[in-house]
Amino acid sequence: MTFHSMWAELLPIGRSSASGGYRRFAWTGADADCRAWFKAQAESRGLTYELDRNGNQWAWLGDPTAGDAVVTGSHLDSVPDGGAFDGPLGVVSSFAALDELRARQVTLAKPLALVNFGDEEGARFGLACVGSRLAAGQLTVEQAHRLTDADGVTLPQAMERAGYDAGTIGPDPERLARIGAFVELHVEQGRALDLSGDRIGIASAIWPHGRWRFDFRGEANHAGTTRLADRRDPMLSYAETVLAARREARLAGAVATFGKIAVEPNGVNAIPSLVRGWLDSRAADQRTLDTVVTGVEKAAREYADAHGIELDVVRESFTPVVEFDHALRDELARILGRDTGTGAGTGADLKVPVLGTGAGHDAGILSGTIPTAMLFVRNPTGVSHSPAEYAAEDDCVAGVTALADVLEGLARR
Numbered sequence: 296m297t298f299h300s301m302w303a304e305l306l307p308i309g310r311s312s313a314s315g316g317y318r319r320f321a322w323t324g325a326d327a328d329c330r331a332w333f334k335a336q337a338e339s340r341g342l343t344y345e346l347d348r349n350g351n352q353w354a355w356l357g358d359p360t361a362g363d364a365v366v367t368g369s370h371l372d373s374v375p376d377g378g379a380f381d382g383p384l385g386v387v388s389s390f391a392a393l394d395e396l397r398a399r400q401v402t403l404a405k406p407l408a409l410v411n412f413g414d415e416e417g418a419r420f421g422l423a424c425v426g427s428r429l430a431a432g433q434l435t436v437e438q439a440h441r442l443t444d445a446d447g448v449t450l451p452q453a454m455e456r457a458g459y460d461a462g463t464i465g466p467d468p469e470r471l472a473r474i475g476a477f478v479e480l481h482v483e484q485g486r487a488l489d490l491s492g493d494r495i496g497i498a499s500a501i502w503p504h505g506r507w508r509f510d511f512r513g514e515a516n517h518a519g520t521t522r523l524a525d526r527r528d529p530m531l532s533y534a535e536t537v538l539a540a541r542r543e544a545r546l547a548g549a550v551a552t553f554g555k556i557a558v559e560p561n562g563v564n565a566i567p568s569l570v571r572g573w574l575d576s577r578a579a580d581q582r583t584l585d586t587v588v589t590g591v592e593k594a595a596r597e598y599a600d601a602h603g604i605e606l607d608v609v610r611e612s613f614t615p616v617v618e619f620d621h622a623l624r625d626e627l628a629r630i631l632g633r634d635t636g637t638g639a640g641t642g643a644d645l646k647v648p649v650l651g652t653g654a655g656h657d658a659g660i661l662s663g664t665i666p667t668a669m670l671f672v673r674n675p676t677g678v679s680h681s682p683a684e685y686a687a688e689d690d691c692v693a694g695v696t697a698l699a700d701v702l703e704g705l706a707r708r
Contacts, residue, residue, distance in 0.1 A: 298692060301387050301390060304332065305329070314376045316373075317377045317378070318375060320373070321425070330371070330411070345359065348465060349426050349463075354408065355406060355407070359406060359473070366408040366409070367385075367389045368385060368479065370383075373418065375418055377681070377684070378681055381416075381684060386409070391695040404707055405475065421442065422434070422612055428660055431471065468664075474665045475665070476668070477661055478698070481656060481670070482674050482684065484679035485674070488673040488674070489675045495673070495697045501659040502652065504576065505610060506573055507574040507592075510570075510607040511533050511571070512568065512606070513567065513602070513605075514566070529604050532595065537572070539590070548583065550653060553572045555572070558570050574591060617659040619669065620662065620667060623666045623667070626705070652669075652671075672686050673690045
């Protein structure tokens with residue numbers, strides 16, 4: 296199948312007719328349909344298909360047990376009303392790159408694998424990269440069992456309802472030990488390539504990032520009969536904290552976002568008793584991130600004290616800065632016919648630029664265990680996690696060619 300035909304086949308799965316965005320949440324019907332698509336693509340190419348202990352899907356060309364394998368892939372799940380490209384572009388491009396290698400009649404000296412990591416976005420259970428975190432031992436079995444969705448369904452329950460044995464989840468060091476390199480292709484989540492006029496980029500690092508839950512507790516009361524002076528309204532403290540997050544991020548040159556909120560009792564005519572908001576913050580380095588989050592929490596406590604509100608702040612997840620393997624990054628640049636600028640080249644004439652990203656990825660999770668790298672495909676809108684997310688088909692095809700070149704270069708060594 297061509298890139299276009301595969302893309303067209305996957306495109307309708309989990310798409311909302313109302314928003315045009317996607318709702319491919321982990322262990323739901325849409326997720327099952329995506330998984331079925333991946334399995335069908337693997338089997339149609341005669342690849343060895345595997346479902347690992349954490350629900351990640353693998354398709355192998357060559358002996359899966361031989362070791363030093365070259366692996367590529369991404370994820371198929373989405374954020375609520377997300378775009379079509381974040382994740383799926385990497386998976387579709389992986390199959391298309393394999394097809395191109397076969398068309399070139401390339402003889403590979405190493406096994407090649409394609410992977411679809413489960414629950415990368417964390418839209419259902421609130422933690423990103425669950426499949427790769429479990430495999431890498433960065434999420435314990437006990438922690439995984441405590442993950443619940445908005446309806447109180449635990450991760451193991453969701454997996455079992457989808458027909459998977461959740462009793463097997465946990466670290467998978469034997470599998471990861473058989474991987475020599477992992478390369479993830481992804482649509483750029485920003486406009487750096489569009490501004491530079493390049494179709495393809497190479498990742499340098501992932502910014503440190505985390506999620507913090509702010510619980511503002513006040514007193515529920517009648518919205519029509521309670522004097523303003525008598526209110527303990529947690530919504531006021533929350534609203535002021537949202538503005539403080541924007542201010543702190545702007546001053547530090549970072550980003551901070553309150554994008555999710557839960558309110559109790561959530562009535563139009565009721566003053567809330569609880570406002571729970573989730574902060575997502577990211578920065579180019581750890582010190583800057585600490586400055587932003589500390590500043591937001593300090594401001595939140597001052598606002599809460601002023602309104603008689605109790606405040607609890609809980610860090611729910613955190614990922615330190617991820618420097619992708621320098622040797623592998625430089626090898627990608629060499630394969631693509633360019634210098635990263637770290638050696639004899641100046642870096643000024645790069646046609647495959649090296650750039651950082653504020654978005655987390657499975658490649659970042661795995662980087663602590665195996666050499667990883669990333670390729671980015673130009674996104675002219677710069678929009679991501681939205682139906683407006685976009686990449687032109689000729690840029691996508693250029694990404695497939697670059698990925699095929701990289702896989703050929705790595706697997707023929």
